[in-house]
Amino acid sequence: MNGNGEPLEASYGILQFGAGNRLDDSLTTYQLAKAPESAVLPLSKTGVTRKGDGVLKIGGLLPETGNLAFLGAPMIAGVEYAIDVLNKNGGILGKPVEYSAGDSGDTSTDTASVTVDRLLKEGVDAIIGAASSGVSLTVIDKITAAGVIQFSPANTSPKLTSYADNGLYFRNAPPDDLQGAVLAEVIVADGNQSVYILALDDAYGTGLANVVEEVLTAAGVEVKGKKIYDPKATTFDAEVGEVVTANPDAIVLITFDEGSRILRTMVENGIGPKAKKVYGVDGNIGNALGENFDAGK
Numbered sequence: 001m002n003g004n005g006e007p008l009e010a011s012y013g014i015l016q017f018g019a020g021n022r023l024d025d026s027l028t029t030y031q032l033a034k035a036p037e038s039a040v041l042p043l044s045k046t047g048v049t050r051k052g053d054g055v056l057k058i059g060g061l062l063p064e065t066g067n068l069a070f071l072g073a074p075m076i077a078g079v080e081y082a083i084d085v086l087n088k089n090g091g092i093l094g095k096p097v098e099y100s101a102g103d104s105g106d107t108s109t110d111t112a113s114v115t116v117d118r119l120l121k122e123g124v125d126a127i128i129g130a131a132s133s134g135v136s137l138t139v140i141d142k143i144t145a146a147g148v149i150q151f152s153p154a155n156t157s158p159k160l161t162s163y164a165d166n167g168l169y170f171r172n173a174p175p176d177d178l179q180g181a182v183l184a185e186v187i188v189a190d191g192n193q194s195v196y197i198l199a200l201d202d203a204y205g206t207g208l209a210n211v212v213e214e215v216l217t218a219a220g221v222e223v224k225g226k227k228i229y230d231p232k233a234t235t236f237d238a239e240v241g242e243v244v245t246a247n248p249d250a251i252v253l254i255t256f257d258e259g260s261r262i263l264r265t266m267v268e269n270g271i272g273p274k275a276k277k278v279y280g281v282d283g284n285i286g287n288a289l290g291e292n293f294d295a296g297k
Contacts, residue, residue, distance in 0.1 A: 004041050005044065005169060009034040010032075010178055012030065017273070021291075021293055046168060048144070048146075048168070054095065055095050056092040056125055058097060058099050058125070059115075059116075059122070059128070060128055061115055062101075062130070063130070063131050064076075064104075065106075066105040066106030067106045067258065068104075068257070070292075071131060075131060075153050075154070102116075106132060126149035127148060131154040132154075132204065133202070133203045133204040136152055136157075136160065137159065140160075140163065143168070143169075150170070151169075155204075157204050158176055158207045176204075176208040187252070188219045190277060192277060193249050194249045195216055195223055195248050195251070195252060196226075196246050197213060197252045198227050198243065199228055199254035200258070205228065213226055224247075224248045227243075231256060235265070237265060240271070243271060244269050244271055249277065251278050253278060253284060256283050260293040260297055263293055
């Protein structure tokens, strides 16, 4: 872990869809990535204190609704399982760990802010979440100013690397400097000479898109376009039309659950995965993508 509370290295699973629009585990490979020495930071100092009451209380800020709800269930299950294991083994300081669940929603609502207000009033010592970097950036000031730890299981935005968080923000997913570089390396290794990037308009989407563009350009791959789109749009005809015109070898989709609708529009316009090489990211790669595509969602 780096001194600012984020991983310095990671193993990325390179997942591929097979028959039936579902992930084929037999095709999965792994690629190691490590941040350069220049990324190493000194241990952060905590800039605020709060008094405890002897009972460890955890709050949840995970996606029960919104555009990452399809990823929420396993995150929630993981938190509940960890607390159950702790309590079956005597708890912390001889007392059971308490848990208060909460929804993070997405950046189109104030769900996260409402949840955080409630959790802070309940006196939680730490909050697990949010999954979305954009959502975390809307509540991190409120959480850390209260002397409460915020620990995300999924945030990857580079904006959070140097964020003034009183030394109380942590994440177990590395920043997108690593994911973006790995994705670009895979694209180059596959022999693509040109790429078009479609990315949702939030801290996660724009940050990852910038890294991918930078690494691809440095490797000599032509980025024919980088479109930052509104994830709440009702259609993506215009965005896909621009990709059709650009006619790249490959297409990078940096999306959340709207990715299935973008894919369907791509297929309808003759540039789906059977016609072009299409690459996703951690925000959309999962069987839910195939399920939503099949269901027309």
